[in-house]
Amino acid sequence: MPEVQPTAPFAERSILVTGAASGIGAASVYWLSRRGARRFVLVDRDEPGLAALAATLDPACETSLFAGDVADPQLWDEAASACTAGLDHAVLNAGIADAAMITDLDFAQWRRVLASNLDGMVLSLQCALRTMRDGGSIVLTASASGFKAEPGTAAYGASKAGVLQLAKVAAKEAAARNIRVNAIAPGGVDTAIWDGVPMFEDLVREHGSREAALAVMANMATPLGRFARAEEIAAQIGFLLGDEAATITGANLVSDGGYSL
Template sequence: MGMGRNALVTGAASGIGAACAMLLAERGVGRLVLVDLDGAALDALDLPGCEVLRFIGDVADPALWERIEVEAGPLDHAVLNAGIGRGAPIANLSFETWRELMTVNLDGMFLSLKTALRLAADGASLVLTASVAGIKPEIGNAAYSTSKAAVIQLAKVAAKEGAARGIRVNAIAPGGVDTPIWDKMPFFAGIVAQHGGDRAEALAAMGKGTPLGRFASAAEIAAQVAFLLSDDAATITGTVLVSDGGYLL
Protein backbone atom coordinates (compact mmCIF):
# COMPACT_ATOMS: atom_id res chain seq x y z
CA MET A 1 0.00 0.00 0.00
CA GLY A 2 1.14 3.51 -0.64
CA MET A 3 0.51 6.94 -2.09
CA GLY A 4 -1.37 6.95 -5.34
CA ARG A 5 -2.76 3.45 -5.02
CA ASN A 6 -6.46 2.76 -5.41
CA ALA A 7 -8.49 0.40 -3.23
CA LEU A 8 -12.02 -1.00 -3.27
CA VAL A 9 -13.82 -1.90 -0.03
CA THR A 10 -17.29 -3.47 0.05
CA GLY A 11 -19.46 -3.50 3.15
CA ALA A 12 -17.50 -0.36 4.00
CA ALA A 13 -20.04 1.44 6.17
CA SER A 14 -19.47 -0.51 9.38
CA GLY A 15 -17.55 -3.29 11.10
CA ILE A 16 -14.54 -4.81 9.37
CA GLY A 17 -15.20 -2.90 6.14
CA ALA A 18 -15.19 0.50 7.85
CA ALA A 19 -12.08 -0.44 9.83
CA CYS A 20 -10.33 -1.45 6.61
CA ALA A 21 -11.32 1.78 4.85
CA MET A 22 -10.01 3.87 7.74
CA LEU A 23 -6.74 1.95 7.96
CA LEU A 24 -6.14 2.16 4.21
CA ALA A 25 -6.70 5.92 4.35
CA GLU A 26 -4.28 6.22 7.29
CA ARG A 27 -1.64 4.26 5.37
CA GLY A 28 -1.72 6.58 2.40
CA VAL A 29 -3.99 4.99 -0.20
CA GLY A 30 -4.74 7.73 -2.70
CA ARG A 31 -8.28 6.75 -3.65
CA LEU A 32 -10.91 4.62 -1.98
CA VAL A 33 -13.87 3.10 -3.79
CA LEU A 34 -16.43 2.29 -1.10
CA VAL A 35 -19.59 0.20 -1.51
CA ASP A 36 -22.45 -0.32 0.94
CA LEU A 37 -26.24 -0.34 1.17
CA ASP A 38 -26.18 2.19 4.02
CA GLY A 39 -25.54 5.50 2.32
CA ALA A 40 -25.81 7.60 5.48
CA ALA A 41 -23.22 5.51 7.30
CA LEU A 42 -20.99 5.51 4.23
CA ASP A 43 -21.14 9.30 4.04
CA ALA A 44 -20.37 9.56 7.76
CA LEU A 45 -16.99 7.84 7.44
CA ASP A 46 -14.17 10.28 8.15
CA LEU A 47 -11.42 9.48 5.65
CA PRO A 48 -9.10 12.48 5.39
CA GLY A 49 -6.23 12.64 2.95
CA CYS A 50 -7.64 10.55 0.11
CA GLU A 51 -10.17 10.78 -2.68
CA VAL A 52 -13.32 8.79 -1.91
CA LEU A 53 -15.84 7.41 -4.40
CA ARG A 54 -18.98 6.13 -2.72
CA PHE A 55 -21.35 3.67 -4.37
CA ILE A 56 -24.61 3.00 -2.54
CA GLY A 57 -26.28 -0.25 -3.49
CA ASP A 58 -26.68 -4.00 -3.13
CA VAL A 59 -23.52 -5.99 -3.92
CA ALA A 60 -25.76 -8.67 -5.47
CA ASP A 61 -27.06 -6.22 -8.07
CA PRO A 62 -25.21 -6.69 -11.39
CA ALA A 63 -26.18 -3.16 -12.47
CA LEU A 64 -24.22 -1.73 -9.53
CA TRP A 65 -21.08 -3.53 -10.65
CA GLU A 66 -21.56 -2.49 -14.26
CA ARG A 67 -21.57 1.11 -13.03
CA ILE A 68 -18.55 0.59 -10.79
CA GLU A 69 -16.58 -1.00 -13.62
CA VAL A 70 -17.17 2.09 -15.74
CA GLU A 71 -16.56 4.70 -13.02
CA ALA A 72 -14.09 3.27 -10.50
CA GLY A 73 -10.92 3.08 -12.57
CA PRO A 74 -8.03 0.66 -12.04
CA LEU A 75 -7.52 -1.03 -8.66
CA ASP A 76 -4.38 -1.91 -6.77
CA HIS A 77 -6.20 -3.43 -3.78
CA ALA A 78 -9.65 -4.78 -2.96
CA VAL A 79 -11.26 -5.84 0.30
CA LEU A 80 -14.40 -7.79 -0.60
CA ASN A 81 -16.15 -7.84 2.71
CA ALA A 82 -19.92 -7.30 2.35
CA GLY A 83 -21.97 -10.02 4.00
CA ILE A 84 -24.85 -10.83 6.32
CA GLY A 85 -25.49 -13.47 8.95
CA ARG A 86 -28.58 -15.51 9.79
CA GLY A 87 -28.99 -18.82 11.57
CA ALA A 88 -31.36 -21.77 12.01
CA PRO A 89 -31.10 -25.57 12.04
CA ILE A 90 -31.36 -27.02 8.53
CA ALA A 91 -34.75 -28.63 9.21
CA ASN A 92 -36.14 -25.25 10.25
CA LEU A 93 -34.24 -23.07 7.79
CA SER A 94 -36.56 -21.38 5.31
CA PHE A 95 -35.60 -21.34 1.67
CA GLU A 96 -36.13 -17.58 1.76
CA THR A 97 -33.42 -17.21 4.44
CA TRP A 98 -31.12 -19.61 2.59
CA ARG A 99 -31.47 -17.59 -0.61
CA GLU A 100 -31.00 -14.30 1.25
CA LEU A 101 -27.66 -15.50 2.62
CA MET A 102 -26.51 -16.92 -0.70
CA THR A 103 -27.58 -13.83 -2.62
CA VAL A 104 -25.55 -11.42 -0.51
CA ASN A 105 -22.66 -13.58 0.68
CA LEU A 106 -22.05 -15.63 -2.46
CA ASP A 107 -23.69 -13.95 -5.47
CA GLY A 108 -22.53 -10.58 -4.15
CA MET A 109 -19.02 -11.90 -3.61
CA PHE A 110 -18.90 -13.37 -7.11
CA LEU A 111 -19.96 -10.08 -8.70
CA SER A 112 -17.55 -8.10 -6.50
CA LEU A 113 -14.67 -10.44 -7.30
CA LYS A 114 -15.42 -10.51 -11.02
CA THR A 115 -15.36 -6.72 -11.21
CA ALA A 116 -12.30 -6.39 -8.96
CA LEU A 117 -10.35 -8.81 -11.16
CA ARG A 118 -11.39 -6.96 -14.32
CA LEU A 119 -10.23 -3.64 -12.81
CA ALA A 120 -7.13 -5.04 -11.10
CA ALA A 121 -3.78 -3.71 -12.20
CA ASP A 122 -0.92 -6.16 -12.67
CA GLY A 123 0.45 -6.99 -9.23
CA ALA A 124 -2.78 -6.05 -7.43
CA SER A 125 -3.79 -7.74 -4.17
CA LEU A 126 -7.27 -8.76 -3.07
CA VAL A 127 -8.67 -10.08 0.22
CA LEU A 128 -12.06 -11.77 0.58
CA THR A 129 -13.76 -11.86 3.96
CA ALA A 130 -14.67 -15.47 4.70
CA SER A 131 -15.20 -16.86 8.21
CA VAL A 132 -13.98 -19.65 10.43
CA ALA A 133 -17.60 -20.81 10.08
CA GLY A 134 -16.69 -21.78 6.52
CA ILE A 135 -14.16 -24.26 7.96
CA LYS A 136 -15.72 -25.53 11.19
CA PRO A 137 -19.37 -26.67 11.14
CA GLU A 138 -21.70 -25.61 13.92
CA ILE A 139 -25.34 -26.44 14.60
CA GLY A 140 -27.76 -23.84 13.23
CA ASN A 141 -25.25 -22.20 10.91
CA ALA A 142 -25.71 -24.08 7.64
CA ALA A 143 -26.49 -21.20 5.28
CA TYR A 144 -23.83 -18.83 6.57
CA SER A 145 -21.20 -21.57 6.83
CA THR A 146 -21.89 -22.82 3.32
CA SER A 147 -21.68 -19.33 1.85
CA LYS A 148 -18.35 -18.67 3.57
CA ALA A 149 -16.91 -22.05 2.55
CA ALA A 150 -17.74 -21.08 -1.03
CA VAL A 151 -16.00 -17.72 -0.56
CA ILE A 152 -12.83 -19.56 0.46
CA GLN A 153 -12.95 -21.67 -2.71
CA LEU A 154 -13.63 -18.59 -4.84
CA ALA A 155 -10.51 -16.95 -3.42
CA LYS A 156 -8.39 -19.99 -4.24
CA VAL A 157 -9.63 -20.25 -7.82
CA ALA A 158 -9.17 -16.50 -8.32
CA ALA A 159 -5.62 -16.77 -6.96
CA LYS A 160 -4.77 -19.35 -9.62
CA GLU A 161 -6.41 -17.33 -12.35
CA GLY A 162 -4.73 -14.08 -11.33
CA ALA A 163 -1.23 -15.42 -10.75
CA ALA A 164 -0.05 -14.95 -14.34
CA ARG A 165 -0.51 -11.20 -13.88
CA GLY A 166 0.98 -11.16 -10.40
CA ILE A 167 -2.45 -10.63 -8.85
CA ARG A 168 -2.67 -12.10 -5.36
CA VAL A 169 -5.97 -13.24 -3.87
CA ASN A 170 -6.35 -14.40 -0.28
CA ALA A 171 -9.15 -14.89 2.22
CA ILE A 172 -9.36 -14.02 5.88
CA ALA A 173 -11.45 -16.24 8.14
CA PRO A 174 -12.24 -14.43 11.38
CA GLY A 175 -13.82 -16.06 14.36
CA GLY A 176 -15.79 -13.84 16.72
CA VAL A 177 -15.37 -10.15 15.95
CA ASP A 178 -17.12 -7.21 17.60
CA THR A 179 -19.19 -5.97 14.63
CA PRO A 180 -22.85 -5.02 14.07
CA ILE A 181 -23.53 -8.41 12.42
CA TRP A 182 -24.27 -9.85 15.90
CA ASP A 183 -27.09 -7.41 16.46
CA LYS A 184 -29.13 -9.04 13.70
CA MET A 185 -28.80 -12.53 15.23
CA PRO A 186 -31.88 -13.40 17.33
CA PHE A 187 -29.87 -15.58 19.74
CA PHE A 188 -27.53 -12.69 20.51
CA ALA A 189 -30.40 -10.57 21.81
CA GLY A 190 -31.02 -13.30 24.38
CA ILE A 191 -27.37 -13.29 25.49
CA VAL A 192 -27.43 -9.50 25.82
CA ALA A 193 -30.58 -9.78 27.93
CA GLN A 194 -28.82 -12.29 30.18
CA HIS A 195 -26.17 -9.63 30.81
CA GLY A 196 -28.57 -6.89 31.76
CA GLY A 197 -28.64 -5.37 28.30
CA ASP A 198 -24.88 -4.80 28.25
CA ARG A 199 -23.70 -5.66 24.71
CA ALA A 200 -20.01 -5.48 25.58
CA GLU A 201 -20.44 -7.89 28.47
CA ALA A 202 -22.37 -10.29 26.23
CA LEU A 203 -19.57 -10.32 23.65
CA ALA A 204 -16.96 -10.74 26.38
CA ALA A 205 -18.86 -13.75 27.75
CA MET A 206 -19.03 -15.32 24.29
CA GLY A 207 -15.34 -14.67 23.73
CA LYS A 208 -14.41 -16.61 26.86
CA GLY A 209 -15.36 -19.76 24.97
CA THR A 210 -12.24 -19.45 22.79
CA PRO A 211 -8.72 -20.47 23.92
CA LEU A 212 -7.52 -16.85 23.93
CA GLY A 213 -10.61 -15.90 25.88
CA ARG A 214 -11.81 -12.97 23.79
CA PHE A 215 -13.19 -11.84 20.46
CA ALA A 216 -11.24 -9.66 18.03
CA SER A 217 -11.90 -6.02 17.30
CA ALA A 218 -12.67 -4.89 13.75
CA ALA A 219 -9.45 -2.85 13.84
CA GLU A 220 -7.40 -5.98 14.59
CA ILE A 221 -8.90 -7.81 11.61
CA ALA A 222 -8.33 -4.75 9.41
CA ALA A 223 -4.62 -4.78 10.31
CA GLN A 224 -4.40 -8.44 9.28
CA VAL A 225 -6.19 -7.68 6.01
CA ALA A 226 -3.72 -4.85 5.43
CA PHE A 227 -0.82 -7.27 5.85
CA LEU A 228 -2.28 -9.59 3.20
CA LEU A 229 -2.74 -6.63 0.87
CA SER A 230 0.77 -5.32 1.46
CA ASP A 231 4.06 -6.04 -0.26
CA ASP A 232 5.14 -7.81 2.95
CA ALA A 233 2.84 -10.65 1.79
CA ALA A 234 4.25 -10.64 -1.74
CA THR A 235 4.52 -14.44 -2.00
CA ILE A 236 1.24 -15.23 -0.24
CA THR A 237 -1.70 -16.11 -2.49
CA GLY A 238 -4.56 -18.59 -2.39
CA THR A 239 -4.34 -18.86 1.38
CA VAL A 240 -6.84 -18.51 4.19
CA LEU A 241 -5.67 -16.57 7.23
CA VAL A 242 -7.62 -17.93 10.20
CA SER A 243 -7.96 -15.32 12.93
CA ASP A 244 -10.17 -16.99 15.50
CA GLY A 245 -8.48 -16.83 18.90
CA GLY A 246 -7.83 -20.56 18.70
CA TYR A 247 -11.46 -21.55 18.11
CA LEU A 248 -10.41 -24.23 15.59
CA LEU A 249 -8.03 -25.92 18.04
Protein backbone atom coordinates in the same frame (compact mmCIF):
# COMPACT_ATOMS: atom_id res chain seq x y z
CA MET B 1 -9.64 12.22 10.73
CA PRO B 2 -7.07 9.41 10.31
CA GLU B 3 -3.49 10.72 10.46
CA VAL B 4 -1.24 9.57 7.61
CA GLN B 5 1.83 7.77 8.89
CA PRO B 6 5.31 8.98 7.89
CA THR B 7 5.91 5.77 5.95
CA ALA B 8 3.10 5.25 3.46
CA PRO B 9 3.31 1.79 1.88
CA PHE B 10 -0.04 2.30 0.14
CA ALA B 11 0.77 5.80 -1.13
CA GLU B 12 -1.53 6.89 -3.93
CA ARG B 13 -3.11 3.44 -4.21
CA SER B 14 -6.65 2.94 -5.50
CA ILE B 15 -8.73 0.51 -3.45
CA LEU B 16 -12.21 -1.04 -3.62
CA VAL B 17 -13.81 -1.85 -0.27
CA THR B 18 -17.22 -3.53 0.08
CA GLY B 19 -19.17 -3.56 3.32
CA ALA B 20 -17.30 -0.31 3.90
CA ALA B 21 -19.74 1.60 6.10
CA SER B 22 -19.00 -0.20 9.36
CA GLY B 23 -17.08 -2.97 11.08
CA ILE B 24 -14.12 -4.57 9.32
CA GLY B 25 -14.80 -2.64 6.12
CA ALA B 26 -14.66 0.80 7.74
CA ALA B 27 -11.66 -0.22 9.85
CA SER B 28 -9.87 -1.31 6.67
CA VAL B 29 -10.56 2.03 4.99
CA TYR B 30 -9.11 3.90 7.97
CA TRP B 31 -6.08 1.59 8.18
CA LEU B 32 -5.30 1.98 4.49
CA SER B 33 -5.89 5.74 4.41
CA ARG B 34 -3.44 6.20 7.28
CA ARG B 35 -0.87 4.45 5.11
CA GLY B 36 -1.28 6.66 2.09
CA ALA B 37 -4.20 5.27 0.07
CA ARG B 38 -5.77 8.18 -1.74
CA ARG B 39 -8.59 6.78 -3.89
CA PHE B 40 -11.40 4.61 -2.57
CA VAL B 41 -14.39 2.99 -4.24
CA LEU B 42 -16.68 2.26 -1.31
CA VAL B 43 -19.73 -0.01 -1.47
CA ASP B 44 -22.37 -0.71 1.18
CA ARG B 45 -26.14 -0.91 1.59
CA ASP B 46 -25.91 1.78 4.26
CA GLU B 47 -25.86 5.03 2.27
CA PRO B 48 -25.75 7.37 5.32
CA GLY B 49 -22.97 5.24 6.81
CA LEU B 50 -20.93 5.51 3.62
CA ALA B 51 -21.33 9.29 3.57
CA ALA B 52 -20.35 9.55 7.24
CA LEU B 53 -17.24 7.47 6.65
CA ALA B 54 -16.16 9.50 3.63
CA ALA B 55 -16.59 12.72 5.61
CA THR B 56 -14.02 11.57 8.18
CA LEU B 57 -11.27 10.83 5.65
CA ASP B 58 -8.46 13.15 4.70
CA PRO B 59 -9.73 15.72 2.16
CA ALA B 60 -6.98 14.51 -0.16
CA CYS B 61 -8.78 11.17 -0.45
CA GLU B 62 -10.97 10.77 -3.51
CA THR B 63 -14.02 8.66 -2.73
CA SER B 64 -16.64 7.15 -4.99
CA LEU B 65 -19.64 5.92 -3.02
CA PHE B 66 -22.07 3.24 -4.19
CA ALA B 67 -25.03 2.36 -1.99
CA GLY B 68 -26.77 -0.89 -2.76
CA ASP B 69 -26.85 -4.65 -2.50
CA VAL B 70 -23.60 -6.34 -3.59
CA ALA B 71 -25.73 -9.16 -5.04
CA ASP B 72 -27.31 -6.72 -7.53
CA PRO B 73 -25.51 -6.87 -10.91
CA GLN B 74 -26.72 -3.36 -11.76
CA LEU B 75 -24.82 -1.98 -8.78
CA TRP B 76 -21.62 -3.42 -10.26
CA ASP B 77 -22.37 -2.00 -13.69
CA GLU B 78 -22.38 1.40 -11.98
CA ALA B 79 -19.41 0.78 -9.68
CA ALA B 80 -17.24 -0.53 -12.52
CA SER B 81 -17.33 2.94 -14.07
CA ALA B 82 -15.47 4.28 -11.02
CA CYS B 83 -12.81 1.58 -11.32
CA THR B 84 -11.86 2.06 -14.96
CA ALA B 85 -8.73 4.04 -14.03
CA GLY B 86 -7.49 0.83 -12.46
CA LEU B 87 -7.57 -0.65 -8.97
CA ASP B 88 -4.47 -1.58 -7.00
CA HIS B 89 -6.23 -3.51 -4.24
CA ALA B 90 -9.65 -4.74 -3.13
CA VAL B 91 -11.11 -5.67 0.26
CA LEU B 92 -14.22 -7.72 -0.48
CA ASN B 93 -15.90 -7.76 2.88
CA ALA B 94 -19.66 -7.33 2.49
CA GLY B 95 -21.82 -10.01 4.08
CA ILE B 96 -24.67 -10.78 6.43
CA ALA B 97 -25.17 -13.27 9.24
CA ASP B 98 -28.14 -15.40 10.18
CA ALA B 99 -28.84 -18.39 12.39
CA ALA B 100 -31.33 -21.24 12.06
CA MET B 101 -31.30 -25.00 12.39
CA ILE B 102 -31.57 -26.75 9.02
CA THR B 103 -35.03 -28.11 9.85
CA ASP B 104 -36.23 -24.59 10.64
CA LEU B 105 -34.39 -22.79 7.83
CA ASP B 106 -36.79 -21.07 5.48
CA PHE B 107 -35.61 -21.38 1.88
CA ALA B 108 -35.99 -17.64 1.33
CA GLN B 109 -33.74 -17.11 4.36
CA TRP B 110 -31.16 -19.49 2.86
CA ARG B 111 -31.24 -17.66 -0.47
CA ARG B 112 -30.90 -14.26 1.21
CA VAL B 113 -27.68 -15.28 2.98
CA LEU B 114 -26.21 -17.06 -0.04
CA ALA B 115 -27.10 -14.14 -2.30
CA SER B 116 -25.36 -11.56 -0.16
CA ASN B 117 -22.36 -13.60 0.94
CA LEU B 118 -21.60 -15.67 -2.14
CA ASP B 119 -23.38 -14.20 -5.17
CA GLY B 120 -22.32 -10.76 -3.99
CA MET B 121 -18.75 -11.96 -3.54
CA VAL B 122 -18.61 -13.33 -7.09
CA LEU B 123 -19.89 -10.05 -8.53
CA SER B 124 -17.46 -8.04 -6.37
CA LEU B 125 -14.57 -10.25 -7.41
CA GLN B 126 -15.46 -9.99 -11.09
CA CYS B 127 -15.39 -6.21 -10.89
CA ALA B 128 -12.11 -6.20 -8.98
CA LEU B 129 -10.31 -8.59 -11.34
CA ARG B 130 -11.59 -6.92 -14.49
CA THR B 131 -10.40 -3.47 -13.42
CA MET B 132 -7.28 -4.28 -11.39
CA ARG B 133 -3.80 -3.42 -12.55
CA ASP B 134 -1.33 -6.27 -12.91
CA GLY B 135 0.47 -6.81 -9.63
CA GLY B 136 -2.51 -5.92 -7.46
CA SER B 137 -3.94 -7.83 -4.51
CA ILE B 138 -7.33 -8.81 -3.14
CA VAL B 139 -8.56 -10.07 0.21
CA LEU B 140 -11.93 -11.79 0.65
CA THR B 141 -13.52 -11.86 4.09
CA ALA B 142 -14.53 -15.44 4.86
CA SER B 143 -15.14 -16.85 8.33
CA ALA B 144 -14.12 -19.69 10.62
CA SER B 145 -17.71 -20.84 10.09
CA GLY B 146 -16.64 -21.79 6.58
CA PHE B 147 -14.72 -24.80 7.91
CA LYS B 148 -15.96 -25.42 11.46
CA ALA B 149 -19.48 -26.76 11.83
CA GLU B 150 -21.80 -25.41 14.48
CA PRO B 151 -25.56 -25.95 14.86
CA GLY B 152 -27.58 -23.16 13.30
CA THR B 153 -24.92 -21.97 10.84
CA ALA B 154 -25.92 -23.87 7.70
CA ALA B 155 -26.54 -20.88 5.45
CA TYR B 156 -23.77 -18.67 6.79
CA GLY B 157 -21.23 -21.51 6.99
CA ALA B 158 -21.99 -22.78 3.50
CA SER B 159 -21.67 -19.29 2.05
CA LYS B 160 -18.31 -18.71 3.73
CA ALA B 161 -17.03 -22.14 2.68
CA GLY B 162 -17.83 -21.04 -0.86
CA VAL B 163 -15.85 -17.83 -0.32
CA LEU B 164 -12.79 -19.82 0.77
CA GLN B 165 -12.87 -21.96 -2.38
CA LEU B 166 -13.59 -18.94 -4.55
CA ALA B 167 -10.45 -17.22 -3.26
CA LYS B 168 -8.33 -20.24 -4.19
CA VAL B 169 -9.74 -20.47 -7.70
CA ALA B 170 -9.33 -16.73 -8.23
CA ALA B 171 -5.72 -16.92 -7.00
CA LYS B 172 -4.90 -19.53 -9.64
CA GLU B 173 -6.69 -17.65 -12.40
CA ALA B 174 -5.11 -14.29 -11.56
CA ALA B 175 -1.56 -15.50 -10.95
CA ALA B 176 -0.57 -14.94 -14.59
CA ARG B 177 -1.14 -11.22 -14.01
CA ASN B 178 0.75 -11.31 -10.70
CA ILE B 179 -2.49 -10.50 -8.87
CA ARG B 180 -2.63 -12.14 -5.46
CA VAL B 181 -5.93 -13.29 -3.96
CA ASN B 182 -6.21 -14.39 -0.33
CA ALA B 183 -8.94 -14.90 2.26
CA ILE B 184 -9.13 -14.05 5.92
CA ALA B 185 -11.28 -16.17 8.24
CA PRO B 186 -12.09 -14.34 11.46
CA GLY B 187 -13.80 -16.04 14.34
CA GLY B 188 -15.76 -13.75 16.62
CA VAL B 189 -15.32 -10.05 15.88
CA ASP B 190 -17.02 -7.20 17.67
CA THR B 191 -18.99 -5.77 14.75
CA ALA B 192 -22.60 -4.95 13.97
CA ILE B 193 -23.02 -8.27 12.13
CA TRP B 194 -24.15 -9.79 15.45
CA ASP B 195 -26.96 -7.29 15.90
CA GLY B 196 -30.27 -8.76 14.83
CA VAL B 197 -29.13 -12.39 15.15
CA PRO B 198 -31.76 -14.03 17.41
CA MET B 199 -29.25 -16.05 19.42
CA PHE B 200 -27.21 -12.94 20.17
CA GLU B 201 -30.28 -10.90 21.05
CA ASP B 202 -31.22 -13.61 23.55
CA LEU B 203 -27.78 -13.34 25.16
CA VAL B 204 -28.04 -9.56 25.37
CA ARG B 205 -31.36 -9.85 27.19
CA GLU B 206 -29.98 -12.55 29.49
CA HIS B 207 -26.77 -10.74 30.42
CA GLY B 208 -27.93 -7.15 30.27
CA SER B 209 -25.71 -5.60 27.61
CA ARG B 210 -24.13 -6.13 24.23
CA GLU B 211 -20.65 -6.09 25.74
CA ALA B 212 -21.56 -8.74 28.31
CA ALA B 213 -23.09 -10.96 25.62
CA LEU B 214 -19.92 -10.74 23.50
CA ALA B 215 -17.78 -11.58 26.52
CA VAL B 216 -19.90 -14.63 27.32
CA MET B 217 -19.62 -15.93 23.75
CA ALA B 218 -15.87 -15.30 23.63
CA ASN B 219 -15.26 -17.11 26.90
CA MET B 220 -17.33 -20.09 25.83
CA ALA B 221 -15.90 -20.52 22.33
CA THR B 222 -12.43 -19.00 22.17
CA PRO B 223 -9.33 -20.35 23.94
CA LEU B 224 -7.89 -16.83 24.11
CA GLY B 225 -11.10 -15.71 25.82
CA ARG B 226 -11.72 -12.69 23.63
CA PHE B 227 -13.09 -11.64 20.29
CA ALA B 228 -11.10 -9.57 17.82
CA ARG B 229 -11.54 -5.87 17.29
CA ALA B 230 -12.34 -4.78 13.75
CA GLU B 231 -9.12 -2.75 13.74
CA GLU B 232 -7.08 -5.90 14.39
CA ILE B 233 -8.65 -7.72 11.46
CA ALA B 234 -8.10 -4.64 9.28
CA ALA B 235 -4.37 -4.69 10.07
CA GLN B 236 -4.20 -8.37 9.11
CA ILE B 237 -6.01 -7.62 5.84
CA GLY B 238 -3.51 -4.81 5.26
CA PHE B 239 -0.64 -7.26 5.67
CA LEU B 240 -2.15 -9.62 3.08
CA LEU B 241 -2.65 -6.73 0.66
CA GLY B 242 0.84 -5.34 1.12
CA ASP B 243 4.25 -6.00 -0.34
CA GLU B 244 5.37 -7.98 2.72
CA ALA B 245 2.98 -10.72 1.59
CA ALA B 246 4.34 -10.73 -1.97
CA THR B 247 4.62 -14.54 -2.15
CA ILE B 248 1.31 -15.31 -0.43
CA THR B 249 -1.64 -16.16 -2.66
CA GLY B 250 -4.49 -18.63 -2.42
CA ALA B 251 -4.05 -18.66 1.35
CA ASN B 252 -6.53 -18.35 4.18
CA LEU B 253 -5.42 -16.46 7.28
CA VAL B 254 -7.32 -17.92 10.23
CA SER B 255 -7.76 -15.22 12.88
CA ASP B 256 -10.12 -16.79 15.39
CA GLY B 257 -8.42 -16.75 18.78
CA GLY B 258 -8.14 -20.54 18.67
CA TYR B 259 -11.87 -21.15 18.12
CA SER B 260 -11.22 -23.72 15.38
CA LEU B 261 -8.68 -25.77 17.36
